[in-house]
Amino acid sequence: MLDYALRRLVMTFFVVVLIMTFLALLIQLVPGDPVRLVLGAKAPEELVQSVRHDMYLDKPVPAQVYYFFANALHGDLGVDFQSQRSVTSLIWTALPHTAILALASLALAGLLGVPLGVYAATHPGGWLDRVTAVATISLITMPAYVAGLLLLLVFSVHWSIMPATGTGNLSNPADYLKHLALPAIALAVTWIGYLARLVRTSMLEVLNERYIMAARSQGIRDRLVVYKYALRNAVIPTIAVVGVGLGTLLGGAIFVEVIFARAGLGMLIYNSIQTRNFPIVRGGVLVVALLFVAVNLLTDFVYHMVDPRIRVVS
Amino acid sequence: MAVAARDGKAAAVRAPAAGGALTRLGRLIREVARRPAGLFGLIVICLLLVVVVAAPLVAPYSPYAQDIVHRLQGPSLHHLFGTDELGRDLLSRVIFGARIALGVAIPAVLIAMFVGLLTGLISGYLGGGTDQVAIVGMDAIQAFPAVILALALLAVLGPSLRNVVIVIGVALAPGYARVVRAMTRAAKQNQYVEAELSLGASTTRIAVHHLLPNIAAPLFILIAMDIPSAIAIEAGLAFLGLGVPPPSPSWGALLADGFSYVLISPWAIIAASAALMLTTLGFAMLGETLRDVLDPKLSGTRRRRKKR
Amino acid sequence: MSDPLLTVAGLEVVYHTDAGTLPALSDVCFEVREGQIVGVVGESGCGKSTLGAALLRLLSPNGEIVGGRVMFAGRDLASLSSGELRKVRGRGIATVFQDPLTSLNPTFTVGQQMIDAERAHGQGRESKDVLRRRAIDALTRVGIPDAARRIRNHPHEFSGGMRQRIMIAIALLHEPSLLIADEATSALDVTLEAQILKLLKEINASHGTAILLISHNLGVIAEVCERVVVMYAGRAVEEGDVYAIFDRPLHPYTRALLAAVPSPQHRGTTLAAIPGRVPSLLALPPGCKYADRCAHAVAVCFAREPASLARGGLRVRCFLYDDSLPAADKPRADWAKAPGRA
Numbered sequence: 001m002l003d004y005a006l007r008r009l010v011m012t013f014f015v016v017v018l019i020m021t022f023l024a025l026l027i028q029l030v031p032g033d034p035v036r037l038v039l040g041a042k043a044p045e046e047l048v049q050s051v052r053h054d055m056y057l058d059k060p061v062p063a064q065v066y067y068f069f070a071n072a073l074h075g076d077l078g079v080d081f082q083s084q085r086s087v088t089s090l091i092w093t094a095l096p097h098t099a100i101l102a103l104a105s106l107a108l109a110g111l112l113g114v115p116l117g118v119y120a121a122t123h124p125g126g127w128l129d130r131v132t133a134v135a136t137i138s139l140i141t142m143p144a145y146v147a148g149l150l151l152l153l154v155f156s157v158h159w160s161i162m163p164a165t166g167t168g169n170l171s172n173p174a175d176y177l178k179h180l181a182l183p184a185i186a187l188a189v190t191w192i193g194y195l196a197r198l199v200r201t202s203m204l205e206v207l208n209e210r211y212i213m214a215a216r217s218q219g220i221r222d223r224l225v226v227y228k229y230a231l232r233n234a235v236i237p238t239i240a241v242v243g244v245g246l247g248t249l250l251g252g253a254i255f256v257e258v259i260f261a262r263a264g265l266g267m268l269i270y271n272s273i274q275t276r277n278f279p280i281v282r283g284g285v286l287v288v289a290l291l292f293v294a295v296n297l298l299t300d301f302v303y304h305m306v307d308p309r310i311r312v313v314s
Numbered sequence: 315m316a317v318a319a320r321d322g323k324a325a326a327v328r329a330p331a332a333g334g335a336l337t338r339l340g341r342l343i344r345e346v347a348r349r350p351a352g353l354f355g356l357i358v359i360c361l362l363l364v365v366v367v368a369a370p371l372v373a374p375y376s377p378y379a380q381d382i383v384h385r386l387q388g389p390s391l392h393h394l395f396g397t398d399e400l401g402r403d404l405l406s407r408v409i410f411g412a413r414i415a416l417g418v419a420i421p422a423v424l425i426a427m428f429v430g431l432l433t434g435l436i437s438g439y440l441g442g443g444t445d446q447v448a449i450v451g452m453d454a455i456q457a458f459p460a461v462i463l464a465l466a467l468l469a470v471l472g473p474s475l476r477n478v479v480i481v482i483g484v485a486l487a488p489g490y491a492r493v494v495r496a497m498t499r500a501a502k503q504n505q506y507v508e509a510e511l512s513l514g515a516s517t518t519r520i521a522v523h524h525l526l527p528n529i530a531a532p533l534f535i536l537i538a539m540d541i542p543s544a545i546a547i548e549a550g551l552a553f554l555g556l557g558v559p560p561p562s563p564s565w566g567a568l569l570a571d572g573f574s575y576v577l578i579s580p581w582a583i584i585a586a587s588a589a590l591m592l593t594t595l596g597f598a599m600l601g602e603t604l605r606d607v608l609d610p611k612l613s614g615t616r617r618r619r620k621k622r
Numbered sequence: 623m624s625d626p627l628l629t630v631a632g633l634e635v636v637y638h639t640d641a642g643t644l645p646a647l648s649d650v651c652f653e654v655r656e657g658q659i660v661g662v663v664g665e666s667g668c669g670k671s672t673l674g675a676a677l678l679r680l681l682s683p684n685g686e687i688v689g690g691r692v693m694f695a696g697r698d699l700a701s702l703s704s705g706e707l708r709k710v711r712g713r714g715i716a717t718v719f720q721d722p723l724t725s726l727n728p729t730f731t732v733g734q735q736m737i738d739a740e741r742a743h744g745q746g747r748e749s750k751d752v753l754r755r756r757a758i759d760a761l762t763r764v765g766i767p768d769a770a771r772r773i774r775n776h777p778h779e780f781s782g783g784m785r786q787r788i789m790i791a792i793a794l795l796h797e798p799s800l801l802i803a804d805e806a807t808s809a810l811d812v813t814l815e816a817q818i819l820k821l822l823k824e825i826n827a828s829h830g831t832a833i834l835l836i837s838h839n840l841g842v843i844a845e846v847c848e849r850v851v852v853m854y855a856g857r858a859v860e861e862g863d864v865y866a867i868f869d870r871p872l873h874p875y876t877r878a879l880l881a882a883v884p885s886p887q888h889r890g891t892t893l894a895a896i897p898g899r900v901p902s903l904l905a906l907p908p909g910c911k912y913a914d915r916c917a918h919a920v921a922v923c924f925a926r927e928p929a930s931l932a933r934g935g936l937r938v939r940c941f942l943y944d945d946s947l948p949a950a951d952k953p954r955a956d957w958a959k960a961p962g963r964a
Binding site for chain 1: 351449450451453454456457458459460461462463465466467469470471472542546549550553554555556566569572573576577580583584587590591594595597598599602
């Protein structure tokens with residue numbers, strides 16, 4: 001385990017270095033002058049020069065990479081082209097809203113997807129199993145923005161029972177939750193279907209295991225066998241997937257935040273792409289990637305902790 | 315026993331020597347069409363292909379023809395899906411949108427496959443340092459959610475059909491590289507291969523005779539599964555204004571237009587959503603059926619324990 | 623002799639598969655008396671494990687009991703409500719399965735699993751400490767050293783033999799009157815097998831627990847069983863006292879099976895392999911299921927299935943012993959001509 005963890009950490013370190021180098025160099029890919037692009041052709045030359053200097057664009061490429069690393073290590077991701085505000089503080093304000101959104105939809109997916117999968121697995125061939133089989137694959141293939149737009153259309157526009165836009169204020173939890181509901185559902189839709197399927201498949205496999213038969217042969221109640229003995233073994237493989245899934249979730253968050261005008265990280269990245277505000281794009285994308293890498297690492301370790309077999313073998 | 319029978323069938327589909335490629339493809343399609351999900355997928359994809367090829371014949375109007383007087387209308391006999399904010403016929407736009415969906419998704423997935431095949435073969439075959447570097451590279455690409463990576467790249471490269479295709483291809487390539495790498499490593503450890511290598515067989519021979527027949531099935535499945543992802547990413551990028559530039563009728567662009575006028579008319583969103591969902595569902599069902607048919611071991615749901 | 627504890631009568635089991643309905647067991651009859659050790663023997667695929675699972679209705683979801691009775695303590699387990707059946711499982715009849723690794727849940731400690739098994743038939747609210755102490759006692763009794771510490775281990779931290787001892791300890795928690803041991807020693811090496819068999823015999827002697835020992839190994843059966851049921855293609859083809867059957871088998875299949883066992887007396891001679899293969903359950907021949915491989919088979923053997931006949935204290939399913947057949951239609955065998963013990 002220790003050996004494995006160490007190897008995994010070293011690999012992750014290299015991955016992060018590669019990601020940051022790539023992002024540092026990203027601005028070099030911009031056709032033309034990135035600063036001019038933002039400030040417009042009529043901006044005074046002195047202003048352009050000072051922004052170039054602030055962004056180290058007047059330095060050679062290796063130096064640019066170095067400064068990006070050095071500053072990022074101090075938590076400095078540069079400044080907004082236009083407002084001159086620190087990118088880090090902009091991200092810091094937006095991040096909680098995205099984190100809450102992601103966690104809420106993950107919780108929703110677990111709360112709905114897992115029982116659905118268990119039910120389907122314990123009643124194979126039943127009508128609900130058939131219905132969920134078709135429903136889950138439809139849910140899985142539904143992109144978050146389609147789900148978001150349809151929810152918006154039905155609940156906010158047609159029935160007008162849910163707020164269409166805005167984040168709400170965290171100091172007013174009821175209002176915040178009301179604003180959170182539709183975006184969280186939109187983001188969870190894929191995951192409800194995906195989890196239901198995963199759990200159904202692995203549950204069916206586990207229910208066929210000899211130790212389930214053995215537990216039954218000992219007279220242990222069926223409910224205990226299914227929910228304690230089988231479910232834990234069935235959920236273990238899904239843990240590994242949830243880590244990867246969080247990436248898709250963060251990707252989907254950008255759409256959902258744009259559709260419902262939530263002031264999250266996705267919205268921030270989207271707005272800065274519109275205004276070609278590259279430092280914010282770069283910082284936002286870096287934070288998303290780092291989050292994803294961290295979550296993956298975490299789930300990987302949790303996975304190894306939960307399954308005692310792997311704990312010893314590796 | 316049922317398992318053995320299914321395995322036998324699957325092996326027959328996979329066997330490289332069983333008749334020509336066309337007969338094998340025919341048998342595969344028959345096998346897929348025998349299952350409801352597979353039949354559904356095949357029908358949807360065939361319809362889609364017809365629409366793509368014959369778009370000018372099928373579409374009632376030009377997708378660009380504006381009719382400001384009749385803008386933002388609901389479905390009628392003249393406009394089955396209604397019209398958009400410029401009075402363009404939504405049905406025609408959806409039909410031509412299929413060209414963009416497949417025109418981006420298929421080349422993008424092919425790029426992903428070729429890049430992945432090459433990287434996977436090299437890193438799996440050489441192993442050692444090259445392999446480690448390749449893994450870090452793949453991990454780095456996959457550390458970004460595909461949409462975010464595509465977004466970041468397009469933000470700097472600027473949106474264009476070519477850039478969208480390349481960017482989606484890059485985002486999807488690691489999936490192929492991983493599969494190919496794993497299969498290459500497995501093949502290298504295979505005793506037949508070891509024996510052949512010791513007899514002086516060429517690397518090309520090994521690749522053609524041992525690797526490709528084994529890689530074909532999983533790659534085929536992956537392609538079928540990735541096309542809907544690519545379509546969804548393309549439409550998503552277009553929705554955010556970073557896809558194929560307007561006035562192209564990308565389904566994502568239709569959604570964006572519909573979103574702008576959501577309070578006035580829902581029809582653009584409904585039409586484009588329906589097209590997107592039907593297409594992705596069709597490809598996903600085909601992909602799943604292919605997986606069941608080609609590689610029963612991969613599908614846990616159908617596995618049945620052998621009795622004693 | 624004591625009363626029958628378990629009476630299986632006309633048991634029929636099928637599996638529903640994509641390829642059709644497989645008759646896994648057909649008209650299986652036998653009984654187990656209190657304190658008796660009865661063996662079930664046959665090649666793989668003959669239905670002996672299906673039999674072990676069917677008694678407590680532990681068949682896989684596609685398996686179904688379609689006929690017959692399983693009488694245990696005056697009740698038919700085949701038609702008992704699932705709630706009542708659960709009370710029999712583990713308390714009246716306990717089961718030990720073949721592979722001790724897969725029989726224990728990998729994600730829970732041995733102690734947690736034992737406590738759940740104890741609670742399954744718990745009277746009231748016993749404290750966890752009491753239950754744990756009882757579990758430790760049970761483990762110690764089956765020869766697990768340092769049980770108090772080991773109870774906190776996960777299954778994979780035990781060796782194969784130890785795991786099977788744990789399974790036996792769990793099976794004995796509620797002092798069942800019948801223990802089904804389904805290939806309980808097959809996955810173990812010879813030394814461990816001998817130890818586990820010895821343990822089973824001790825349990826039988828000290829607690830009077832009846833044992834149904836399912837095995838493909840005739841040596842194991844001969845060593846511990848009083849009676850034996852020989853199975854072939856889902857049928858009990860011969861049943862009776864283990865010495866009688868080993869001395870003078872009646873059914874050609876049993877005879878061939880015994881001839882295929884290596885023994886010190888026959889060193890240097892060739893082992894008689896049984897020609898042909900076990901028929902597929904998907905395409906069973908209409909007559910005697912063994913006819914295809916039988917050296918003595920005649921027309922009637924292929925035409926219809928022989929009934930189960932009583933002969934010299936044994937039961938056998940073979941036309942060799944069917945006196946209702948005209949002599950000309952009857953199959954013959956030199957060894958079967960000698961008058962039986964009847």
